[in-house]
Amino acid sequence: MTTKPLPIDSKTIRQLAETYPTPFHLYDEKSIRANARRLNAAFAWCEGFKEYFAVKATPNPHLIKILKEEGFGVDCSSIAELVLSERIGLTGDEIMFTSNNTPANEFAKAKELGAILNLDDFTHIEFLDKYVGMPKTICFRYNPGPLREGNVIIGSPEEAKYGFTRSQLLEAYGICKSRGVERFGLHTMVASNELNHEFFVETARMLFELAVEIKQLHGIQLDFVNLGGGIGIPYRPEDQAIDLEKLGADIKAEYDRLQVAPLNVLMENGRMVTGPYGCLVTKAIHKKDIYKNYIGVDACMANLMRPGMYEAYHHISVLGKESATHDRTYDVVGSLCENNDKFAVDRQLPQIDIDDLVVIHDTGAHGHSMGFQYNGKLRSAELLLKEDGSAQEIRRAETLDDYFATLEFPTV
Numbered sequence: 001m002t003t004k005p006l007p008i009d010s011k012t013i014r015q016l017a018e019t020y021p022t023p024f025h026l027y028d029e030k031s032i033r034a035n036a037r038r039l040n041a042a043f044a045w046c047e048g049f050k051e052y053f054a055v056k057a058t059p060n061p062h063l064i065k066i067l068k069e070e071g072f073g074v075d076c077s078s079i080a081e082l083v084l085s086e087r088i089g090l091t092g093d094e095i096m097f098t099s100n101n102t103p104a105n106e107f108a109k110a111k112e113l114g115a116i117l118n119l120d121d122f123t124h125i126e127f128l129d130k131y132v133g134m135p136k137t138i139c140f141r142y143n144p145g146p147l148r149e150g151n152v153i154i155g156s157p158e159e160a161k162y163g164f165t166r167s168q169l170l171e172a173y174g175i176c177k178s179r180g181v182e183r184f185g186l187h188t189m190v191a192s193n194e195l196n197h198e199f200f201v202e203t204a205r206m207l208f209e210l211a212v213e214i215k216q217l218h219g220i221q222l223d224f225v226n227l228g229g230g231i232g233i234p235y236r237p238e239d240q241a242i243d244l245e246k247l248g249a250d251i252k253a254e255y256d257r258l259q260v261a262p263l264n265v266l267m268e269n270g271r272m273v274t275g276p277y278g279c280l281v282t283k284a285i286h287k288k289d290i291y292k293n294y295i296g297v298d299a300c301m302a303n304l305m306r307p308g309m310y311e312a313y314h315h316i317s318v319l320g321k322e323s324a325t326h327d328r329t330y331d332v333v334g335s336l337c338e339n340n341d342k343f344a345v346d347r348q349l350p351q352i353d354i355d356d357l358v359v360i361h362d363t364g365a366h367g368h369s370m371g372f373q374y375n376g377k378l379r380s381a382e383l384l385l386k387e388d389g390s391a392q393e394i395r396r397a398e399t400l401d402d403y404f405a406t407l408e409f410p411t412v
Ligand SMILES: *Cc1c(COP(=O)(O)O)cnc(C)c1O
Pocket: 054, 056, 057, 075, 098, 189, 192, 193, 228, 229, 230, 231, 268, 269, 270, 271, 272, 365
């Protein structure tokens, strides 16, 4: 039997489900803070280390405020994410703008906030200069192409739409230096949800070596390298989490060996920051036995898209039956008129009865945020379990009025 501890104890979840209608996403402040401190401590050897939380993972200002208090900045890729960050009071070097296929008004907003502009393409140098003017600080996203292997979610770097080629990158620093840029960074993001430790050490090594080459070529001392995000989380009970302390130590060894100081090391993780510390609480509302056995829950793919989109595994616990024999095989499904609206396929679970609370694990990142309104399904509320044990609704559930709000159509 495969078990995985709940991120929040079952008694608390049950009490919340009595107060708030299911489905809802639930996050745990205490473990988010503890994890943030662990990451900062693992890289404390680098004085300028900063994690820029990838806003898209969980774009809720209440959560981002907590991360800001832990010293994190934000990584934004759209105007909405920039404005959200602005409203929390983040500005300047606290914001990394890592976008792609970027409209001019988004560059303008990022520049107005003093964000670090991380360009995705060589032609964006001209574009930026033309529409908003060159900034004082600039960063480029490197795509190593055939030099590195990617992984399932992000694809092989050669097939990925992101970043500069190596020769474009080397040329770009010279061009921007001659146009008055004073401070430079280098970024890459070649994997997503990766649990291979060596992969991240190799990424750091690749960027450190490039930093050395750029110095030799242009006489530019880079201000920082941004190792990107992509640290995976153990979605499956048998998965091993990345050992952050070992990662910090192994990257430091490369940093020292290649003598790249003074160079700041930055990261922009989303998933590993909040992913394991959130869950989706839903209720069984139907049982259906045809060629297979189905459990219908009151959440659907609009609340959590990863299983339907990537066939991603999310562990499921049935509250009160965590240690019961898992002797049933179910598909756990939502109500969309789409056959991929399934949270689990052929999953071994205990017998599920109507009204059982079914908790879907690891939805703290890329969960609620990927929601959509197809089939008129509304996005759920988000709750935060605070350090003092109280719960706060940090986003209400959408209503039908929200759904109809954009329609220019008179009501009868
Ligand atoms: C999505 C994304 C991240 C965060 O990815 P995680 O897998 O959540 O760590 C960071 N940087 C960029 C550019 C991204 O697109």
